[in-house]
Amino acid sequence: MSFDFNIRQESFGATLLSLSDGKRKYLTKDELKNIIYHEEYPIDMGITSSKKVKYTKLKANERLLNHLSFADIIYIELTRKCNLHCKHCLNDSGNQLEDELSFDEQIKLIKDMAKCGAGEIRFTGGEPLMNPNIYDLISTADSLGIYTSIITNGTLISKGIANKLREAGLKKAYISIDGLEEKNDKIRGALSYKNALIAISNLQSSSIDVEVCAVLMNNNQEDIINLYKKLSKDKIHLTVKDLIERNRAENLIDAKINNTDYALFLDRINYFDTNYFHIYKEEDPRHEQIFKKAIGFRINHRKLYFSANGDIYLNEVSSVSTPPFGNSKEMEDYRDFWNEIYKQNYLKKIRENIIA
Numbered sequence: 040m041s042f043d044f045n046i047r048q049e050s051f052g053a054t055l056l057s058l059s060d061g062k063r064k065y066l067t068k069d070e071l072k073n074i075i076y077h078e079e080y081p082i083d084m085g086i087t088s089s090k091k092v093k094y095t096k097l098k099a100n101e102r103l104l105n106h107l108s109f110a111d112i113i114y115i116e117l118t119r120k121c122n123l124h125c126k127h128c129l130n131d132s133g134n135q136l137e138d139e140l141s142f143d144e145q146i147k148l149i150k151d152m153a154k155c156g157a158g159e160i161r162f163t164g165g166e167p168l169m170n171p172n173i174y175d176l177i178s179t180a181d182s183l184g185i186y187t188s189i190i191t192n193g194t195l196i197s198k199g200i201a202n203k204l205r206e207a208g209l210k211k212a213y214i215s216i217d218g219l220e221e222k223n224d225k226i227r228g229a230l231s232y233k234n235a236l237i238a239i240s241n242l243q244s245s246s247i248d249v250e251v252c253a254v255l256m257n258n259n260q261e262d263i264i265n266l267y268k269k270l271s272k273d274k275i276h277l278t279v280k281d282l283i284e285r286n287r288a289e290n291l292i293d294a295k296i297n298n299t300d301y302a303l304f305l306d307r308i309n310y311f312d313t314n315y316f317h318i319y320k321e322e323d324p325r326h327e328q329i330f331k332k333a334i335g336f337r338i339n340h341r342k343l344y345f346s347a348n349g350d351i352y353l354n355e356v357s358s359v360s361t362p363p364f365g366n367s368k369e370m371e372d373y374r375d376f377w378n379e380i381y382k383q384n385y386l387k388k389i390r391e392n393i394i395a
C-alpha cells in the first residue's frame with residue numbers, strides 16, 4: 040500500500056510530511072489528537088482521505104530521541120576545489136576529490152532533499168563557484184521551493200556572476216572574511232579582502248542578501264571588532280564562528296581563543312549596538328515556537344551536511360570530526376534519507392558526539 044502522507048509522532052506532537060512535494064507541517068499534540076480521534080487534518084495539506092496517511096506511533100523514549108524528523112538546512116559541498124589556500128581551512132580544500140558527485144547525482148540529491156522537506160540548501164565547498172554547474176543547481180533547488188544560499192570566499196563574484204546567481208534564484212550569500220585587509224590576506228591570501236568587498240557590493244546590487252562570516256582566532260580579535268564596526272555602519276551582519284581545529288587548522292600554533300579571552304571579546308562586542316553581530320552556534324535560530332517547547336535537550340540541530348563525494352554528516356563540525364553515516368550515492372530514494380535519519384537515531388548521535 041502506498042501512502043501520500045506520513046505522520047510521525049514527536050515529543051512536541053507530530054510531523055506531517057507530504058510525500059509528493061515534501062511540504063511539512065509541525066503539529067501540536069492537540070492537532071495530532073484531532074487527526075487520530077476526529078480525522079480532522081490541517082486544511083492546507085490537502086488530505087482528503089485517511090487511507091492515504093501513514094501514522095507512525097513511537098514509544099516515548101523513541102519520541103525523545105527522534106523528536107525532529109528531518110533537517111531543515113542542508114549543506115552541500117559543490118566541490119572541494121578552491122582558488123584560495125587559507126591557513127585555517129577546516130576541510131583542507133584546494134583540489135577536487137577523486138570521487139565527487141556528478142552533476143546528475145547532485146541534481147538528484149537536491150530533488151531528494153526537496154521531497155524530504157528541506158527548507159534551505161546552503162551550497163558550500165571548497166569554493167562553490169569553482170563548480171561551473173552552480174547556476175543550474177541553484178535554479179533546480181529554487182524551482183522546488185527551497186531557499187538557496189552559498190558560503191563563499193567572494194573572490195570570484197563579478198557583477199556579471201552576481202547577476203547570474205540572482206537569475207538562478209540565489210537568495211543569500213555568506214561571505215567569509217577573517218579580519219581587516221592585512222590580517223585577512225595573511226590568512227586567506229593576497230587580494231582576498233578587496234575582492235570579497237567587491238563581491239559584497241556586486242551581490243547587494245543584484246538584490247542578494249549578504250552576511251559576512253569570520254572565524255575568531257587568538258590573533259584576529261581586534262580585527263574582528265574593527266571589521267564589525269565597519270560592516271555595521273553599512274548594516275551588514277557579521278557572524279563570528281569559533282575555530283575548528285581540524286586539517287590545516289591543526290597546524291596553526293596557539294590559534295584557538297581560550298574561554299577567558301572569548302568572554303572578554305564578547306564583553307567588548309556588547310559595548311556596541313549588537314544588532315548586526317551574531318555568534319554562530321550549532322543551532323538554528325529560526326526554529327518555530329513549537330520547538331522551543333520541546334523538552335529534554337537542545338532542540339535546534341536540524342542540519343544535514345553532504346561533503347563533495349556525497350558522504351553524509353550531521354553538520355559542518357561532524358563532517359571533519361566523525362565518520363559519515365552514509366553516502367548519498369547509496370540512497371536510491373528520498374525515503375531512504377528519511378528512514379536513515381530515523382533508524383540511526385539522528386538526534387541521539389548529535390547529543391552523544393557533538394554536545395558531549
Ligand SMILES: C[S@@+](CC[C@H](N)C(=O)[O-])C[C@H]1O[C@@H](n2cnc3c(N)ncnc32)[C@H](O)[C@@H]1O
Nearest residue numbers: 127128129164165166190191192215282283288
Ligand atoms: C570551508 S569554507 C567553504 C566555503 C568558502 N570557500 C569560504 O571560505 O567561505 C566554509 C566556512 O568555513 C570556515 N572555516 C574554514 N576553516 C575553518 C576552521 N578551521 N574553523 C571554523 N571555520 C572555518 C570558512 O571561513 C567559511 O566560512
Ligand code: SF4
Nearest residue numbers: 121125128132165192
Ligand atoms: S576556507 Fe574556503 S576559501 Fe579558504 S581554502 Fe577553505 S574552502 Fe577555500
